[in-house]
Amino acid sequence: MSNKNSLQQDNNFKYLSHLGWSSHFQTQLKRFDKNSFFPARVTGVRKRYFFINDGKKEILATPAGKLQQENSSTYPVVGDWVLVRQTAIEGILSRKNALTRGAAGMHSRKTGEYREQTIAANLDSVFIVTGLDRDFNLRRLERYLTLVYNCELTPVIILTKGDLHQDPEHFVNEAESIAFGVPVHLVSAFNDSGLSELTPYLAHGRTSVMVGSSGTGKSTLINRLCGENVQATGEVSASVGKGTHTTTSRDLIMMPQGGMIIDNPGIREISFWDIDQGVESTFPEIEEFAAGCRFSDCTHAHEPGCRVLQAVQEGELTEARLENYLKMKRELEYICARKNKSADRVEKERWRDVSMNIKSINKKKSFE
Template sequence: MTQKREKNIYQNLSALGWTSFFQDQLENRHSDRVATARVVGVRKNSFAISDGQTEWLATAAGKLQQANRRYPVVGDWVLVTDTVIHEVLERKNRLTRGAAGGHGKLEAVPTRQQVIAANLDTVFIVCGLDRDYNLRRIERYLTLVYNCDLTPAIILTKADLQPDPEAFVQEVETIAFGVPVHLVSARDATGLVRLEETIAPGRTITMIGSSGAGKSTLLNRLYGKSVQATNATSEKVGKGTHTTTSRDLIVMPQGGMIIDNPGIREISFWDADKGVESAFPEIERLAAGCRFSDCNHAHEPGCRVLQAVANGEIAQERLDSYHKMNRELTYLAERQHKSADRMEKERWKDVALKIKSMKKNMKK
């Protein structure tokens, strides 16, 4: 491959978010047969991939179905020959959640992971200022994003439905410390102009939120024309339908990329990192002043957090939300640890059986 051609290839990839993090993984790999591309869409039995100049459909090699292999998701960088994806490069990060079905019941904590998107710069948490608006849900989204060590921004859509939308911004800011909160209205483009500044060339954003929150409408307005189908929200129940049924990475006129996702019904966790600590920093800060270092902030004497609730510094609903998510994540971590131990025991059991079989064959 000539240096000029190679330079052109990586210029095209850079427009899709290619960086030295991925380039370093290709060291000592030189083959004209193997192409590098990014997954820009997931279909029923195939993937839409792009090299920054051409987009085509590809299928995943059978070996990627193995449990210990990365399986392609939107945002992944892959190595492909013709129309077959052979390898998914190491991810810079990923947005994950527990597979739907277990939210709200400790005994039904998800047993498998769903990777929503990979290699992201920002996660837009989209919430409509209609019946979709819910502070507790926003807290869960923030915890989900922080658990994945990602950067959130909150987008409040449908601001034109409220006589005083700024009041909602102020309320969200009381539970989303340091997180940018953007107000978007169908009648005013001011919020869109500010959002466009975040869609810088080479940057990848994914949007999460409920059905009908206005994700696809927001994407269309930012793009300048309709690129995603939209449906009206039901006035009777205040909920939207799943207009977006697939995950697609859209290259925006501003130079960045946005991944539109289907609406999330259940915000179930999978990664159990420091999401709660990041989503509830004021409670963590106050906890340092509790009399006991292992205080649960439930009924212990000398609890600084309970004192703050009594004084009106923290809402009881926020503390309840903190406790609920802590319980979920603790239970999830314990379940995952037990599953890992069981898998390790089964692995060594298989090894022992193979050794026993080998010894038996040697005696024959």
């Protein structure tokens, strides 16, 4: 192919840049016949069809037969770049990244199969949205951070309903105390305060996804950022100051600032799937304390010379934060084991370890 033709084809895809098209996807097209397929981004997923955008218009598309068997690796999700023939999605371009979690229900009791749910793909940031009402919970924030870090994505914490409190900065300080280095933004859709701080995340071609509980104001926030009602919202309860659940599907919304936001239904169960350095990134100070423990395999539960327990005793670390750290470590270890072993074997080994720990504790007490 001549350099002139190659340059012409590259120019043909410049109109996709506002949708997040990049060299990561451009280079993949070399393996396909560009006369047979065209690239488009998935902007909405429904039960039997998709909304896709080819950079010029939105199109209604259906999955090709080979994509009918839905799973995380072959079935498109919002944010995916797909190859389309006429109005049929034939394949998915390799993802730059994806936000995944353990599917609701986690696994089949009969087969022990562990299932994955991909929430969105090809993201620049993840907005963890929590309201300054009964939804605000530091332990839940820690779980969200671990979920995002496990997927090697960039978290941003957004505290909504800042107008509900006379001193909302108190919540900002609390969030910052457990989210080291993570931007924390206090906003109010009621009076638009703090919304301008979100503009950099919505720059040309950037994609963010919102996660959080139902009723935290995610859809209302999108409407205020858009300057018009693009998402349905529910009335706020007078008794708890919490909105009702309205978002039932995931959609990629083009923002007037130039970027995109994926609205996401409220998450009730923050279950992990990817297993990376999420816990270590969420609890860096505990990892630092752990490096000073007497034993390299210290569980930070009862061992002598445990620097982590010493930090709790001396007020450098809260007991609640340590408990959440240990809980998520055990959970991720269990998930890792379940992915590689049968459910029965995992259960047997878990109870064997519990039995050995009890015996160890009883033996220690007998010498005291």
